[in-house]
Amino acid sequence: MPxxxxxxxxxxxxxxxxxxxxxxxxxxxxxxxxxxxxLSRTTFxxxxxxxxxxxxxxxxxxxxxxxxxxxxxxxxxRAAKAEVAKCAKACRFYAESAEAFLRDxxxxxxxxxxxxxxxxxxxxxxxxxVMPWNFPLWQAMRFAAPALMAGNVGLLKHASNVPxxxxxxxxxxxxxxxxxGAFQTxxxxxxxVEAILADKRVVAATLTGSExxxxxxxxxxxxxxxxxxxxxxxxxxxVVMPSADLDKAAExxxxxxxxxxxxSCIAAKRFIVHTDVYDAFSEAFVARMSALVVGDPLAEGTxxxxxxxEQGRKDVQAQVQDAVDKGAQVLCGGQAPDKPGWWYPPxxxxxxxxxxxxxxxxxFGPVAGLYRVSSxxxxxxxxxxxxxxxxxxxxxxxxxxxxxxIQDLTAGAVFINGMTTSxxxxxxxxxxxxxxxxxxxxxxxREFCNAKSVWAG
Numbered sequence: 001m002p003x004x005x006x007x008x009x010x011x012x013x014x015x016x017x018x019x020x021x022x023x024x025x026x027x028x029x030x031x032x033x034x035x036x037x038x039l040s041r042t043t044f045x046x047x048x049x050x051x052x053x054x055x056x057x058x059x060x061x062x063x064x065x066x067x068x069x070x071x072x073x074x075x076x077x078r079a080a081k082a083e084v085a086k087c088a089k090a091c092r093f094y095a096e097s098a099e100a101f102l103r104d105x106x107x108x109x110x111x112x113x114x115x116x117x118x119x120x121x122x123x124x125x126x127x128x129x130v131m132p133w134n135f136p137l138w139q140a141m142r143f144a145a146p147a148l149m150a151g152n153v154g155l156l157k158h159a160s161n162v163p164x165x166x167x168x169x170x171x172x173x174x175x176x177x178x179x180x181g182a183f184q185t186x187x188x189x190x191x192x193v194e195a196i197l198a199d200k201r202v203v204a205a206t207l208t209g210s211e212x213x214x215x216x217x218x219x220x221x222x223x224x225x226x227x228x229x230x231x232x233x234x235x236x237x238x239v240v241m242p243s244a245d246l247d248k249a250a251e252x253x254x255x256x257x258x259x260x261x262x263x264s265c266i267a268a269k270r271f272i273v274h275t276d277v278y279d280a281f282s283e284a285f286v287a288r289m290s291a292l293v294v295g296d297p298l299a300e301g302t303x304x305x306x307x308x309x310e311q312g313r314k315d316v317q318a319q320v321q322d323a324v325d326k327g328a329q330v331l332c333g334g335q336a337p338d339k340p341g342w343w344y345p346p347x348x349x350x351x352x353x354x355x356x357x358x359x360x361x362x363x364f365g366p367v368a369g370l371y372r373v374s375s376x377x378x379x380x381x382x383x384x385x386x387x388x389x390x391x392x393x394x395x396x397x398x399x400x401x402x403x404x405x406i407q408d409l410t411a412g413a414v415f416i417n418g419m420t421t422s423x424x425x426x427x428x429x430x431x432x433x434x435x436x437x438x439x440x441x442x443x444x445x446r447e448f449c450n451a452k453s454v455w456a457g
Contacts, residue, residue, distance in 0.1 A: 001160045003187050008074035008306040009296065009341045017163045020188050025196070028184050032126035032153050033201040035181020040123050040151040042179075044099035047149050054145075054176035055091035058084055065137065065168055067298070072162045073133045073308040074342070075260050076297045087141040093424035094445065098149035101442040102449065116456040121449040123151035124227070125203035128196055130217060131166075132209045133159035133308055134263045134364075139208045140169055142422070144183060146445035148173065154183040155202065157193060161309060194220045204228065204448055208265075211433050229437030229447050231265065231429055233362045234390030236420060237383035238268035239405065241376070242276040244395035245417070250284035253368070256393070256419045258292060258346050261305050262366030263312070265434075266391040266413075266420045269363055272371045272382050282331070282350070282370060289346040289368065290332045306342045307365055313342040316365035323349055323356040331370070360386050376401065384410045390430035391420035412438075 004016040020028065039047075058065070066080035075083075102121040109117045129143045136158065144154050158166035166185045173183040186196070190213075197205055197220045204227040207217045214230040221228045238256065240249050256268040273281045297305030307313045313336060320334055333347030350370040352359045358369050373379045383392065391413045394405035402416050412430040413420060422428045427443040429435060438444050 001189065003160045003163050003189070005072050005164055006161060006309075007071055008308050011310065011340055011342065014071065015164065017187055020186060025186065025188060025192065028155070028186055029126075029196070029199055029201050031181035032155055032184060033181075035179050035184075036123070036125050036151075036153045038179040039148070039153055039182050040125075042151070044102075044149070047151070047178075048095040048098070050173075050177040051091050051095035051145065051149055054172055054178075055088040055095070057172055057175055058088040058091065065165070068164050068168065069136055069162070070297050070305070072165055073136060074297050074305040076302050076305050078300075079260060083135060083138050087137050087145075090138075090141055090145045090424045090440075094145040094149045097442075098146070098445060101445050102150060104454075107453075112455060114455045114457055116454075118454050120452045120454055121150070121446060122452055124448050124450060126153050126155055126201055127448050128155045128157060128193070128202050128205040130157045130193060130205065130207040130209065130213070131159065133162045134260055134265075136162040136165040137169070138422075140166070142424075142428070142439050142444070143206050144169065144173070146440070147448055148178060148182060150445050150449055152448050153181060155196070156183070156185045157188060157190075157196070158185065160189065163187060193217070197221055197226065198224050202226070206437075206439075206448075207231070214435055227448065229429070229439065230435035231390075231437075231439065232433060232435040233388055234265045234267075234430060234434050235270060235360070235362045235386045235388045236266060236268050236391045236393065236411070237409070238271045238393040239379045239383055239395065240271070240273045240277060240281050241379070241394070241396040241398070241401060242274050243397040243401070244277065245397070246277055246281050246284060248417075249395040250281055250288055252393075252419045253285055254288040254292070254346075257368045258289070258304050258366045261297075261307060262344075262346075263308060263364050265362075266422070268368075268391075268393050268420065270369045270371060270382070270386075272373055272379050274379065275372050275374050278372045282348075285368070285370070286331045286348050289348055289366075292346045292366075294343060294345055304346060304366055307344055308342070310342050312364060313344055316344055316363060316367060319357050319361070319363050320347060320349060320367060323352060323358045326353065326356050328352055328356060328358070333367070362388065376404065380405075380408045384408075387433040388430070389432035390434040391415065393418070393420055 333345035392411040
């Protein structure tokens with residue numbers, strides 16, 4: 001895949017970039033090793049100053065970088081601006097919290113027969129981050145901010161269709177004052193990833209992406225005995241029970257399914273509704289999905305822009321057609337317009353059965369699967385009936401039922417009466433084929449640290 005900005009509104013290439021040569025890549029890897037030698041010896045106080053400066057830069061350049069993201073992958077300008085603001089928030093969060101998260105942890109010295117004993121968290125070194133295009137700034141930042149504050153350095157191999165956003169990340173941390181080599185963008189193809197991970201100067205990797213990409217990274221890292229954190233796909237359930245606030249549930253369901261033009265790993269994708277309220281919810285949900293404005297993502301009133309890539313739209317079209325061919329019904333949407341760009345309308349499909357790809361696989365576009373269930377037990381069976389386990393939603397006003405959902409939903413996160421999202425304060429990640437390890441919060445910053453046991457007699 002060429003390294004280029006291709007505007008999904010028009011399908012036209014706007015700017016192309018040359019991949020790094022082998023000698024240039026070697027220089028970057030050595031700069032990372034040298035940068036770690038410098039950064040790891042700085043104090044939390046100094047790193048905090050730089051990270052707060054990065055937050056300031058993000059806020060001052062919000063409009064420019066938001067426009068770049070919209071041009072590269074098609075999210076609405078409103079959503080892109082919110083993404084920049086979220087990144088600035090994460091920078092401030094880790095600037096203010098990292099030292100407390102990584103403070104020495106005392107251990108009962110007497111219990112281990114020592115005069116003094118504690119656990120110290122130390123950075124590991126250069127970490128390779130392989131990132132996707134759908135949240136091109138946020139997904140890179142939720143790795144970068146904690147990694148740099150811990151004293152690690154970052155090597156970003158971003159998706160090939162968001163090169164300008166990727167280069168901005170490198171410029172951001174350099175302008176904020178971080179030492180040379182602390183964070184570098186590597187404009188390389190995916191064919192270079194395994195060799196980079198095999199390099200002794202690279203100590204670990206994190207990936208957000210597809211299940212296939214995760215398996216590839218995990219295999220390469222395992223061969224080289226290197227730590228990985230993987231955030232992979234999701235086919236998140238959104239369960240609506242009879243006691244739910246149906247208007248609010250339908251409103252949030254629409255936002256959740258179509259945020260980022262439907263291209264979000266943790267967006268609800270399977271809407272599992274109790275039969276007692278199925279008709280009422282379905283009517284409200286379809287009406288809201290049908291009312292969304294599809295158009296120019298730079299325009300103020302647009303709700304849904306184009307999909308990011310031509311192949312992405314082909315995949316969504318194929319999944320919906322597969323369901324229709326096998327007996328599913330389309331309640332709204334379902335037909336791509338005949339015009340330039342990679343557009344696909346908000347779509348609701350019902351009558352899904354296990355032989356349809358949509359039943360078990362993630363649909364990465366504004367397409368919702370609607371399921372009717374007759375009991376709590378059946379809702380849990382359908383909700384947990386995929387190989388994924390990233391996020392989940394349940395809507396009920398019954399306190400006992402809420403507690404049961406928290407216990408029974410198999411996922412990295414359970415949101416009750418609210419939309420699944422990520423916060424710097426909460427750990428983020430999945431189970432099953434949605435990956436392993438955690439980003440964000442104290443858990444995320446410790447993923448790429450050596451928990452060193454200290455015993456002194």
